Amino acid sequence: MIHYTRLIGPCPQLQEGLLHPWNYNYWIPQVDMAHKYTDYYDLAPLGKYNVLNYYSILLITGNDIMPSRISEFLYCTAILVTGAFFEAYIFGAITAELQAQDDQHTKSLKLIEYVKYSTYIHFFPAHIRMNILSYMNKFSIR
Numbered sequence: 001m002i003h004y005t006r007l008i009g010p011c012p013q014l015q016e017g018l019l020h021p022w023n024y025n026y027w028i029p030q031v032d033m034a035h036k037y038t039d040y041y042d043l044a045p046l047g048k049y050n051v052l053n054y055y056s057i058l059l060i061t062g063n064d065i066m067p068s069r070i071s072e073f074l075y076c077t078a079i080l081v082t083g084a085f086f087e088a089y090i091f092g093a094i095t096a097e098l099q100a101q102d103d104q105h106t107k108s109l110k111l112i113e114y115v116k117y118s119t120y121i122h123f124f125p126a127h128i129r130m131n132i133l134s135y136m137n138k139f140s141i142r
Contacts, residue, residue: 043070053077057084112136 040051047070054073057080067076115136119129 050074050077054080057081 050073054077067073
């Protein structure tokens with residue numbers, strides 16, 4: 001929180017820091033590093049918040065697309081957040097499908113165990129029991 005308030009609040013050393021392009025005592029957005037100058041500190045508080053929001057999302061996603069205007073920051077932030085929702089939806093669907101397959105496999109195994117138990121307690125002959133179990137194994141574990 002201290003760094004956040006320092007970025008938004010006035011900083012007297014900032015103006016003289018802008019005269020020295022490699023002074024890393026203040027934060028410079030990556031897009032401004034090539035120019036060795038930033039207008040980040042001249043933005044309104046909402047603009048600074050949007051830039052910080054964009055770079056925090058960028059830090060999580062690992063991408064770097066370097067917008068230069070506030071409208072580009074907002075657009076890129078919206079695209080990144082939308083992409084994160086789509087990614088979560090896709091991984092959630094894959095996980096749900098794998099879980100459904102695992103549930104079906106578990107149900108098949110329980111059914112086979114029930115048939116084994118039933119054929120055993122009803123004294124089925126061994127060759128008939130083996131035929132029933134081989135039939136169930138052939139069609140139930142797919």
